[in-house]
Amino acid sequence: MTKGSDLKEQFYDVVIVGGGMVGAAQAAALVKQQKRVLVIEKYIPNSDVLAQIPLRVSAINLASEQYLTELGVWSHIGETSKCMFNQLATWEQRHKPVIFxxxxxxxxxxGYLIRNEALQLAAYDELNNTADHAVDIITDCKLTSIDQTNEQVSVQLTNHVSNETIIFHCSLLIGADGAFSQVRSLTDIGTTGWDYQQHCLSLTIKTDFPTQHITWQxxxxxxPKAFLPLEDGYSVLIWYDNAEExxxxxxxSNEQLKNQVLTRFPDLAGEFDVVAKASxxxxxxxxxQYIKGRVVLVGDSAHTINPLAGQGVNIGYKDVEVLSQLLEEIDIKQSETLSAVLKQYENIRKRESQLMSLAMDSFYNLFSNDKAAVKLLRGGLLTLANKFEWAKKQVLKKAVGY
Known part of the structure; x- marks a missing residue:
């Protein structure tokens, strides 16, 4: 694996813009297919970040765990960076919980609650295990233009330090550069969507109680108010509320936030201190559209959904899995073959992500308001969920990716 911003103009099978959790996993998947890959990422943390207080955490379901294991990524995630949970509880305030x-x-x-940096770094650790020159990584550069013909894509970058212009060519360009994707913008792919009325506050707490293996909401x-357990004496609290609040x-201050948590959250399992926050x-x-010529989008570049049920990164990993499987047996230099495969990817993944977005919106609208009629409906649904085991099992299987 070659790193640095001094790489010269070359031709790659695949260029991936964005080397976060999803982009790095995409690189690991394609390198296993003996494709020559370039990853363009603004900044890659080193392992020292895992000794810092955790803040950004993702819920990884069983399907994602299985796929990351197949890629060889899972084995690089340290035990202190992930916390297994075997129960999930949800309830209406002052009502009996539904426990899955x-x-x-x-x-x-x-599933597991895992630090985002641990997921990202685990993919790079797996890339480090690959043969020399299978993957190159370039940092400290800004994507400035994308041009494509029927045969190839040309990607132009500007170095932040030297202001030098660098151009790479590839058979396929993958945009994995997040919700504000430059790849999506430069290829004139529009979006539809909206901002929700509520915002989210994430609080990392240092706990004096044993590690919990249940996540609740x-x-x-x-x-909603939610609890996400972590290892190494930490947990994360999620607080949804209106933007002004x-x-x-x-x-x-952290001490004042602790007092607010004690007042407005359900009782925690013991003593704690607030040590970090982000909103x-x-x-x-x-x-x-997810494709345009020889350009394809994965992860948040293609879709962002309400994080209420923690499915965001799992959908991204499913994008990676489906796209990689479809690319494995074809010659990506062949325009007609590649076009057919990318269209198949778009049909599969766009439909699935739209269904998940619709489900999350329905969930959000049902549980994020105080209208009397809606409260009555959701109270009835939670009561039914406790009574009908078959329905609970179907919901649970969907949540874990099956």
Whole structure:
């Protein structure tokens, strides 16, 4: 694996713009197919970041765990960076919880809460295990233009330090550069979507109680409150509320935030301290198309959904899995063959992500308001969920990716 911003103009099978969790996994998948890959990423953290306080965490379901294991990525995730959970609880404030358990579907666990940096770095560790020159990585550069013909894509970058212009050519360009994708913008792919009324506050807490293996979510009139367990004495609390309220909360000291948590969250398992915080808006975006010529979008570049059920990165990993499987047996230099495969990818993944977005929106609209009629409906649904085991199992199987 070659790193650095001093690579000269070359031709690659695939150029991936964006080397985060999804982009790095995409690179690992394609390198295993003996494709020559270039990853363009603004900044790649080193392993020292894993010793810092965790803040950005993703819920990885069983299907994603299985796929990352097949890629060889899973084995590089350290035990202190991930926390297994075998139960998931949800309830309306002052009502009986619905508890989903791994034993309901004959599994040992439902998934893991994992630091985002650990997922990203694990993919690079696996890339480091590949043969020399199978993958190159370039950093400290800005994507400035994309041009394509029927035979190839040309990608132009500008070096942040030297202001030098670099051009690479490839048979396929993959945009994995997130919700504000430059690849999507430069190829004139539009989006549809909206911003939700609520924002999200993420609080990392240092706990004095043992590691929990249950993640839970309580629905309150102002928005859900959730608990995400981590290892190494940390957990993350998720607080949904209107933008004005969260803007005030984020200005508070950690001690003041702790007092707010004690007042407004369900009781935690013991003593804790707030040690880190971050807030972000909630948005839904769907690219109008996932492909354009020899350019294809994966992950948040193609779709962002409400994170209420923690499915975002799992959808991205599924993009990677489907695209990689379709590319494995073809010659990507052949325009007609590549076009047919990319269209197949778009048909499969766009339909699935739209269905997931619709499901999350329905979930959000049902549980993120205080209208009397809606409260009655969701209370009835939660009561039914506790009574009908078959329905609980079907919901749970969908949540874990099966």
């Amino acid at each position: 358990s791994a034993t309901d579907i004959q599994k040992s666990h439902l 309580e629905f309150q009139p102002s928005g 969260l803007q005030q909360l984020v200005q508070l 972000f808006p909630l948005t839904r975006r769907q690219a109008n």
